[in-house]
Every structure is written in C-alpha cells, then in structure tokens.
Amino acid sequence: MTAYIIKSSISLLLMFGLYWFILRKEKLFVFNRFFLVASVVFSLVMPFISIPVNFQVTPKINEIIPAYNYIIPEINTSENIVPGDVNINQPFVEKETSEISISAILLALYISGVILFLIRFMRNIYIIMRRSKLSEKISFKGYQIVLINDKTGPYCFFSNIFLNKNDYMNGKIDKELLDHELEHAMQSHSFDIILIELVKIFYWFNPVHVLYERAIRINHEYLADNGVINDNSDIKSYADKLLGFITGRSN
Numbered sequence: 001m002t003a004y005i006i007k008s009s010i011s012l013l014l015m016f017g018l019y020w021f022i023l024r025k026e027k028l029f030v031f032n033r034f035f036l037v038a039s040v041v042f043s044l045v046m047p048f049i050s051i052p053v054n055f056q057v058t059p060k061i062n063e064i065i066p067a068y069n070y071i072i073p074e075i076n077t078s079e080n081i082v083p084g085d086v087n088i089n090q091p092f093v094e095k096e097t098s099e100i101s102i103s104a105i106l107l108a109l110y111i112s113g114v115i116l117f118l119i120r121f122m123r124n125i126y127i128i129m130r131r132s133k134l135s136e137k138i139s140f141k142g143y144q145i146v147l148i149n150d151k152t153g154p155y156c157f158f159s160n161i162f163l164n165k166n167d168y169m170n171g172k173i174d175k176e177l178l179d180h181e182l183e184h185a186m187q188s189h190s191f192d193i194i195l196i197e198l199v200k201i202f203y204w205f206n207p208v209h210v211l212y213e214r215a216i217r218i219n220h221e222y223l224a225d226n227g228v229i230n231d232n233s234d235i236k237s238y239a240d241k242l243l244g245f246i247t248g249r250s251n
Contacts, residue, residue, distance in 0.1 A: 005203075007047040012208045015039035019215065029222045036216050037192055040199055040209075110205070117201045132160050140178075143185050153246075156184045174241045176228055183227035189220045 016039065023032050131148055138145040140161070147165040154163050154177060161181045167173050184190075196213045203209050229235050 004047045008043045009203075009206055009208065011043035011046045012039070012206070012212070015043060016208060016211055016215075024215075027222075029219060029226055032219050033192070033216070033223065036212060036219065037195065040196065040212060044199070113204045114201055117204045121197055121201055128157050128160075128162075131162065132157075136165070141182060143182065145178075154178075154181045156181045156190070158188070158190045159185055161185060172245075174245070176238050176241050177245055179228050179231070180224045180242075183224035184220060187220075187223055187227070189223070192216050192220070 019032070019035060019039065023035060026032070131150075132144075132146050136147045138147065143159050143161060145168070146160050146162045147168055148162055149165055151164060152162075154161065154173065156162065161178070163173060163178075163181075193213075193216070196209065196216060200209050200213070225238075229238060
C-alpha cells in the first residue's frame with residue numbers, strides 16, 4: 001500500500017510538472033482538459049503496470065573450483081562464543097510492539113481522513129440534489145435553470161444550471177453569462193470535478209490533487225469562454241459583462 005501511494009504520488013507530480021511548464025500557457029484547452037484527466041487516471045493505474053526485465057548471467061565453468069571433501073576448519077574465538085545464559089531465540093518484543101503501534105496509528109489516521117472527506121463529498125452532493133428538487137425550474141435549450149435563493153454566483157451541475165432567483169428575475173444575468181454556464185453543462189465539466197473529488201477522498205493527504213483541481217477548474221472556464229466567444233464576435237463586450245457581474249456582486 002505504501003509503495004503504491006509513493007509511486008502514484010510521484011507520477012502525479014511529474015505529470016503536473018509537465019503540464020505546468022509546457023501546456024499551461026498554451027491555448028490547447030480541449031487537449032489540456034483530457035491531459036489533466038488522463039494524468040490522474042494514469043497515475044492511479046501506473047503502479048499496477050510492471051515491465052519484466054530479465055538479466056541472465058551465465059557463470060563461466062572454468063572459474064568454478066570444485067570443493068570435493070574440503071572442509072573449512074572451525075575457529076573458536078572469544079567473539080563468536082555465545083554465553084550459556086543468553087537465549088538466542090528470544091524475540092524482540094518491544095521493537096515489534098512499537099512498529100505495530102505506529103502502523104496502526106497511521107492506518108487509523110488515514111481511514112479517519114477518508115471517512116471525513118467521504119462525508120464531505122456526500123454532503124455536498126446531497127445539498128445540490130436537495131436544491132434542485134425543492135427549487136423552481138425553468139427549461140432552457142434542453143437543460144434546466146434552477147432558481148435558488150442563495151447569494152452565490154451562477155454554477156452548473158450536469159444538466160442543471162443554478163442561478164440566483166432575484167438576479168434572474170431582475171435581469172441582472174446577461175445572455176452571455178447564461179451561455180457561459182450552458183457551455184459548462186454542454187461540455188459535461190461536472191464529470192471532471194466528480195472524478196477529482198473522488199480521488200481526493202482517498203488521497204486527501206496529497207496536496208498535488210489541490211493543484212490538479214484548480215488547474216481543471218481554470219481550464220473549464222477557458223473552455224466555456226472559448227465556446228461563448230465563438231458565437232459572439234464582440235469579445236470586449238463579453239469580457240466587460242463578466243467583469244461587471246463579478247465586481248457588482250463583491251465589494
């Protein structure tokens with residue numbers, strides 16, 4: 001288990017370093033998305049991949065010296081004489097007990113972290129599903145707009161686009177902002193987020209997954225923006241509306 005965690009963690013770090021130094025500033029948004037997701041999957045599978053390498057060494061027959069009946073005489077010195085009152089077969093009880101206790105503590109700590117992050121994940125899913133069930137819904141281009149009372153920015157979860165009810169009713173959400181969230185839903189970005197969240201449950205101690213999550217979310221924003229501006233020639237107007245909405249909701 002320890003070897004698996006070390007190998008997968010090293011693989012994650014190397015793959016993210018490749019993305020950070022080579023692909024991060026490139027406008028290959030679709031490629032970057034699949035590279036980041038594939039890097040996580042590859043790092044989880046890589047420790048199970050073994051490449052057998054056989055090194056056969058054939059000894060030279062002429063260098064082998066037959067021993068026949070040659071007997072090495074036993075030399076008794078004061079260094080190899082064991083006192084009679086020492087029990088050779090006596091186990092080291094204290095050392096084994098200390099090692100077992102440390103392993104048990106680390107295992108208990110790991111399991112506690114997994115349970116904590118699993119509860120957090122299930123709680124977030126429950127909150128989203130509950131909001132979707134209890135809130136008012138509006139059909140929009142094959143997807144659903146869920147109007148909520150929480151003072152949060154627009155976000156989507158699979159086919160549901162969550163918007164603040166007052167902002168939507170008062171016309172504070174422009175068409176371009178709605179198209180931005182629609183791009184998230186159409187490109188199924190929620191699958192990537194679910195994957196990285198599930199991996200974080202079992203690798204909660206590894207900070208590399210935080211970097212992966214941030215990189216995936218930022219690349220999702222680039223993909224959504226790219227989808228919107230492909231249908232909108234006025235890029236400056238779109239950027240002004242994004243900035244105006246963000247600055248209008250925060251002091």
